[in-house]
Amino acid sequence: MDGLLTFLGQVAEFGPQILLGLEHTLLLAGVITVTGLLGGILVFYLTLSPSRLCRRLTEGYISFFIGTPLIALLFLMYYGLPQWGLRPSPLTVAIIGFTMNVAAYNARYLATAYRGLDRDELEAARAQGFSGPQIFRLITLPQVLRLSIPALSNQVILNLKDSSVAFLIQYTEFFAQIQDMAIRNFQFFKAYVLAGLVYLALVSVIVLAARQLERRLILPGTRRS
Numbered sequence: 001m002d003g004l005l006t007f008l009g010q011v012a013e014f015g016p017q018i019l020l021g022l023e024h025t026l027l028l029a030g031v032i033t034v035t036g037l038l039g040g041i042l043v044f045y046l047t048l049s050p051s052r053l054c055r056r057l058t059e060g061y062i063s064f065f066i067g068t069p070l071i072a073l074l075f076l077m078y079y080g081l082p083q084w085g086l087r088p089s090p091l092t093v094a095i096i097g098f099t100m101n102v103a104a105y106n107a108r109y110l111a112t113a114y115r116g117l118d119r120d121e122l123e124a125a126r127a128q129g130f131s132g133p134q135i136f137r138l139i140t141l142p143q144v145l146r147l148s149i150p151a152l153s154n155q156v157i158l159n160l161k162d163s164s165v166a167f168l169i170q171y172t173e174f175f176a177q178i179q180d181m182a183i184r185n186f187q188f189f190k191a192y193v194l195a196g197l198v199y200l201a202l203v204s205v206i207v208l209a210a211r212q213l214e215r216r217l218i219l220p221g222t223r224r225s
Helices: 002-013 015-047 052-067 070-084 090-114 119-127 132-147 149-169 174-185 188-217
Strands: none
Touching: 002 015, 002 174, 015 052, 015 090, 015 132, 015 149, 015 174, 052 090, 070 090, 070 149, 090 132, 090 149, 119 132, 132 149, 149 174, 149 188, 174 188
């Protein structure tokens, strides 16, 4: 019991540092969730291009970033770009790297949902004189977004958890601060348990919010996952 009280006292001592790291984690996770979704919509739109070359290049983009370890991309930019005279900040590298990665995954989720759309509805829109961009904006995109809510919600959770990788490029997020505290007081087990509980609490909030969103927006008759 005394050991636990001592540890909690040390957590309180490192409190401002840990809270700053948590703020950085939420900032990164929030930004890449938004940019990754917008990027995913753009990439998905390009997969519907009438140009065969554009579709192939887009599929190549998706396959490349899904198949490439995120840490390799982050290291390439953070440690490789300075050799070319470019020195982006850790946050900039993290946002760019995560966005390209997350956009590929989100595009794949949207493309999968697209296969479940009613083709007759799309053909009817074309027969009514709707242009390709109008069909995408008014019919295709709203439906695939609703159908993809479970997958997109899971991606938000992954964004939060994967943000801990950014400490390897000197971004002082939550896990980096926990690691620093553990190194100083040698309470590695307790520190990592604390980190796990905090991540679990954050993920639980995301799950509850996603379920509420799914109930409000999911298409009638669609099975919830």
